[in-house]
Amino acid sequence: MTPEPAPTAAVARYLAALAQFALRAAGGEVDRIGDEAVALIATTLGVPFCALWEASREGALELRASVGWRADQRDFWPVRPHLLPGAALLAREPVIVTDLSRDPRHLAAPLQACGFVSGACTPLPGNDRSPGVLAVFTTYWRRFQASELQFLQGMACVLAQSAERRRLLDVLRRYVHRVGAVQTLGREILAADSAEALARLALARLHRLTRCHRASIWLVDATDRDAVLLATQGPAAAGFAAGTRRPLAALRHFGDLRLDQPCIVHDLAAPDPACPAEAALSAEGVHVYTQVPLHVREQIIGFIEVGWHDPEAFTTEHVDQIREIALPLALALQQARLHAQVERHAAELEARVAERTAQLRASNAELESFSYSVSHDLRAPLRAMQGFANALLEDYADRLDAAGQDYARRIATAAGRMDTLIQELLAYSRLGRTRITLGPVSLAAVVETAVAQCEAELDRTQAHLEVVAPLPEVIGHRSTLVQVVLNLLTNALKFVAPGVMPRVRVWAEPRGERVRLWVEDNGIGIAPEHQGQIFRVFERLHGIESYPGTGIGLAIVRRGVERMGGRTGVLSALGAGSRFWVELPRAESQA
Amino acid sequence: MTVWQPPILLVEDDPNDVLLIRRAFTKARLANPVQSVEDGDQAVSYLAGAGPYADRQSYPLPVVVLLDLKLPRRSGLDVLAWLRQQEGLRRLPVVVLTSSRESADVNRAYDLGANSYLVKPVTFDALLELVQTLQLYWLMLNEKPELH
Numbered sequence: 001m002t003p004e005p006a007p008t009a010a011v012a013r014y015l016a017a018l019a020q021f022a023l024r025a026a027g028g029e030v031d032r033i034g035d036e037a038v039a040l041i042a043t044t045l046g047v048p049f050c051a052l053w054e055a056s057r058e059g060a061l062e063l064r065a066s067v068g069w070r071a072d073q074r075d076f077w078p079v080r081p082h083l084l085p086g087a088a089l090l091a092r093e094p095v096i097v098t099d100l101s102r103d104p105r106h107l108a109a110p111l112q113a114c115g116f117v118s119g120a121c122t123p124l125p126g127n128d129r130s131p132g133v134l135a136v137f138t139t140y141w142r143r144f145q146a147s148e149l150q151f152l153q154g155m156a157c158v159l160a161q162s163a164e165r166r167r168l169l170d171v172l173r174r175y176v177h178r179v180g181a182v183q184t185l186g187r188e189i190l191a192a193d194s195a196e197a198l199a200r201l202a203l204a205r206l207h208r209l210t211r212c213h214r215a216s217i218w219l220v221d222a223t224d225r226d227a228v229l230l231a232t233q234g235p236a237a238a239g240f241a242a243g244t245r246r247p248l249a250a251l252r253h254f255g256d257l258r259l260d261q262p263c264i265v266h267d268l269a270a271p272d273p274a275c276p277a278e279a280a281l282s283a284e285g286v287h288v289y290t291q292v293p294l295h296v297r298e299q300i301i302g303f304i305e306v307g308w309h310d311p312e313a314f315t316t317e318h319v320d321q322i323r324e325i326a327l328p329l330a331l332a333l334q335q336a337r338l339h340a341q342v343e344r345h346a347a348e349l350e351a352r353v354a355e356r357t358a359q360l361r362a363s364n365a366e367l368e369s370f371s372y373s374v375s376h377d378l379r380a381p382l383r384a385m386q387g388f389a390n391a392l393l394e395d396y397a398d399r400l401d402a403a404g405q406d407y408a409r410r411i412a413t414a415a416g417r418m419d420t421l422i423q424e425l426l427a428y429s430r431l432g433r434t435r436i437t438l439g440p441v442s443l444a445a446v447v448e449t450a451v452a453q454c455e456a457e458l459d460r461t462q463a464h465l466e467v468v469a470p471l472p473e474v475i476g477h478r479s480t481l482v483q484v485v486l487n488l489l490t491n492a493l494k495f496v497a498p499g500v501m502p503r504v505r506v507w508a509e510p511r512g513e514r515v516r517l518w519v520e521d522n523g524i525g526i527a528p529e530h531q532g533q534i535f536r537v538f539e540r541l542h543g544i545e546s547y548p549g550t551g552i553g554l555a556i557v558r559r560g561v562e563r564m565g566g567r568t569g570v571l572s573a574l575g576a577g578s579r580f581w582v583e584l585p586r587a588e589s590q591a
Numbered sequence: 592m593t594v595w596q597p598p599i600l601l602v603e604d605d606p607n608d609v610l611l612i613r614r615a616f617t618k619a620r621l622a623n624p625v626q627s628v629e630d631g632d633q634a635v636s637y638l639a640g641a642g643p644y645a646d647r648q649s650y651p652l653p654v655v656v657l658l659d660l661k662l663p664r665r666s667g668l669d670v671l672a673w674l675r676q677q678e679g680l681r682r683l684p685v686v687v688l689t690s691s692r693e694s695a696d697v698n699r700a701y702d703l704g705a706n707s708y709l710v711k712p713v714t715f716d717a718l719l720e721l722v723q724t725l726q727l728y729w730l731m732l733n734e735k736p737e738l739h
Contacts, residue, residue: 371693377661379690383713384607390715391614412714419713426692434694 014151017044021155025162033162034065037155041136042067045148049116049137052159053085055130061085064132085133088121092130094153096120096144118142122153124160131163174317181205182324195219195336196242199231202304202329207233210318212306213286216240217294219302219333220248227251227302230333239280246276257293258300262319264290266311281307288314292322294330301330364433371429378422386415417550424552427483428537431559436477438564440587443471443517446478447506450485454493461493461502468507473587474515476564481584484560485517487553488580492521494547495578514566516583526572535568557582594622599730600653601627602634602670603688604662611715612657615722623654623730631665634658635673638680652738653683655729658705660689660696668699675704682736684729 021040025033038050049068053061063069088095097103097119119137123130134156136144185205192198199217206215214234218227229244248254252275253263268287271278281289286307294302304322308314389411397405447467451458458465474481492504505520526534533539535558539551561568561582572578599621603609609627616625628634634656637644644650656674660667667687675681686707687700697708707729712718 379711379713380605380608383611383690383711383718384605386713387607387611387614387715387718391611416714423692430693 011147014044014147014154018151018154018158022158025158032065033159037134037159038065038067041134041152041155044151045136047136047138047142049114049139051085051135051137052132053135054132055089061089061133068137084119085121085135088135089123089130089133092123094120094122094149096149098143099141115139118144120144120149120152122149122156124156124163126160126164131160134159178209178321178324181209181321182328185325186328192332192336195333195340196231198329198332198336200233202325203231203233206304206306206322206325209321210306210308211313212318213309214240214281214284214289214305214307216305217302217329218246218305219294220300221245225249230302235284237280237284239276239283250275251277251291253291257291257303260293260295260298260300262290262292262323264288264316264319266314268307277305281305285309287311290314290319290322292319292326294326294333296330296334301334304329367429367433371426374422374426379419382415382419382422386412386419389415421550421552424550424556428552428556428559431480431556431563436480436563438475438477440473441476441478441481442473443481443508443515444469446481446485447471447517449482450489453482453486454489457490457493461496463493463502463504465489466503466505468505471506471508471517472510472515474517474584475587476566476584480560480564484557484582485519487557488519488582491553491580492519492523492578494549495523495542496521497524510586511583513586514583515586516581518579518581520577520579522577525574525576525578526570527574528572531570531572534570596623597651597654598624598626600634600637600656601625602629602631602656602658602662602667603627604629604659608659608711611718612722615715615719618719619723619726621722621726621730626650626653630663631667631670634662634670635665638674638677638683652680654735655684655686655725657686657688657725660687660691660700668696668703671700671703671705679738683738684733684736686725686729 017040021037034052038052042048042050049066051066051069052064054064055061084095084097084100100116100119114137116137117140119135121133121135124132124134134152136152185202188201192201203215203217206212212234214232214237216232216234217230219230220226221228225248226245227248229240229242229246231242232240234240251257252265252272253261256263265278266288268278268282268289271282273279277291278289284307286309288311289305289307292304292306293300294304304326306318306322389408392400392408393405393412400408451465451467457463489504489506493502496502500522503522505518507518509516509518535554537552537555539555557580558568561584564584566582566584568580568582570578570580599616601609601612603612606629609629613625613627626637628637636642637650638652638656640647640650658667658670662670665673667689671685671687674683674685681704684706685704686709687705688709688711689696690711692710700708709721709725712721
């Protein structure tokens with residue numbers, strides 16, 4: 001039978017419909033592409049029945065889209081050589097049947113039951129297997145033309161391409177999802193504060209991604225002999241309590257794991273009786289399991305174990321997913337381990353600091369009680385010495401000769417000097433241990449107070465004192481600062497050459513954020529080589545006879561200023577007077 | 592004719608200090624007699640008129656108490672705390688006379704109600720000056736409170 005030449009107009013119509021459909025499908029504009037395709041084919045070819053089947057892996061054809069089919073005609077169609085759509089799929093080429101009842105190639109009972117007389121089928125093209133079949137049927141006798149079959153084939157091509165496109169898109173979407181999952185995990189890992197929290201996060205994600213029955217994280221312990229269960233996800237079961245130990249040697253594929261290779265065991269029907277892992281997994285009905293190593297710098301620190309009940313649920317893609325999670329998880333677990341170590345060290349250090357602080361506090365309290373008894377008990381005998389020497393001089397002067405009176409006077413003077421010494425030492429030590437609160441202090445008021453306190457000395461020495469305004473506010477401690485200035489003033493009044501009237505000048509010099517208070521004298525001066533030592537306790541440059549004193553006054557100045565966060569120093573030359581300075585932070589209001 | 596003067600109670604454990612203070616009082620021609628006790632318990636007994644001090648004729652209530660802080664048995668601060676709790680005695684002026692100038696002692700003494708805080712001077716001249724000032728201020732200028 002020679003096919004009738006197709007009318008050119010019809011071919012042009014087919015081509016136009018096909019091209020338009022292909023364009024729309026390629027542009028991704030078609031939502032329900034199967035439905036549109038069968039509708040278009042039915043209209044274009046003028047057939048009452050059109051169907052698109054999808055071929056499943058189990059060897060069945062599932063109706064995806066159709067025109068004209070009734071509900072009872074939709075039963076699935078087995079792929080068999082004697083059934084038209086199946087025959088086309090198996091032959092991987094189009095089949096045309098003009099009269100189903102007469103065609104010996106097909107036992108077309110189901111088709112005839114539908115009342116079909118003529119039909120044409122074409123498989124959807126595919127790489128290794130055809131993904132489905134496209135078919136048209138009529139309930140009347142019709143000879144399908146070559147051009148009509150070509151149109152049908154063209155539509156099949158477009159559908160196959162679209163399906164392939166969709167499959168690729170799906171793969172891409174899954175991959176993007178996986179990458180997203182790993183990224184999310186990475187973010188969550190950063191927020192997790194313990195290895196357990198990390199493990200739980202990773203397991204929850206794994207469980208969602210792989211739909212497994214059981215997922216666990218095991219860590220290699222310090223002895224390098226056992227794996228210890230860190231965390232697991234799945235129903236409570238024997239052998240899966242946190243902290244459970246399994247010998248590494250009993251793992252069936254530990255050698256692979258050590259080399260950073262995941263292992264997959266497909267059939268757990270016959271579990272290795274020597275392997276507790278397999279026994280436990282098999283006991284809860286797991287048929288397929290994989291173990292993926294956790295590696296950090298070529299070192300195995302543990303592994304992820306995932307098991308499935310259904311062998312079909314497992315794919316190698318799952319192993320890839322687990323490996324993707326294993327990489328950041330291993331690093332994070334190692335990080336958490338190191339972090340815990342650091343925290344342990346920090347805690348130890350803190351405990352040691354607390355211990356030392358307690359010791360210091362105890363010794364400080366001891367020092368305080370020591371200085372208390374010094375201030376109280378040491379001075380009592382001094383008062384007696386001084387008082388009774390004085391009583392001797394006053395009440396028994398007539399019975400003492402000049403030498404006797406001189407001795408009594410010396411006792412009194414020495415006792416007095418020792419008392420001053422004790423008082424100043426106490427003041428010095430008090431500066432070191434009492435807590436002082438810093439605040440704004442008016443230098444003008446401080447200098448005024450200090451001057452008032454050495455009024456007697458100023459009168460006695462007939463000194464000329466000049467205080468230059470303005471004296472700004474500084475940050476300090478008022479009474480400490482008064483003591484500092486007082487000591488500087490008495491120092492200036494004391495160390496003058498015999499017969500010289502002391503001239504003392506006090507002024508302030510702003511120095512950026514700080515203020516320097518100067519105390520200048522016309523005294524004997526200090527040689528440069530001695531300027532470093534005068535601020536130390538008990539340092540005296542002169543004999544007690546020429547310049548009486550304890551050698552503590554300037555040490556008090558330095559310690560007091562340092563306690564207030566300031567600095568102190570001196571500019572001087574021998575015989576040319578001295579300029580002492582103390583420098584303190586300027587108070588905010590003055591800035 | 593001597594007018595009767597209430598005594599000054601000196602609470603001091605150091606016999607040297609007692610002697611020197613008594614001497615200073617004599618030098619200052621103090622009209623008030625000085626009664627001295629040597630520990631905190633005795634001070635409390637005296638002020639309460641208990642035990643050997645039951646006879647108020649021989650041991651009258653003082654016009655002022657000079658109180659050392661570091662005492663055997665009951666400390667000066669304990670005596671002060673006790674005194675300020677006594678209904679009839681709480682207004683009695685107490686001048687702390689001690690050798691400590693530690694701020695903790697000073698503040699604690701004022702917290703407990705000391706009227707004044709003086710540090711024992713080492714030189715006798717200074718002690719004399721202190722006693723004269725005491726006499727002027729606490730015995731002559733100061734208005735005495737009512738005691739029972």
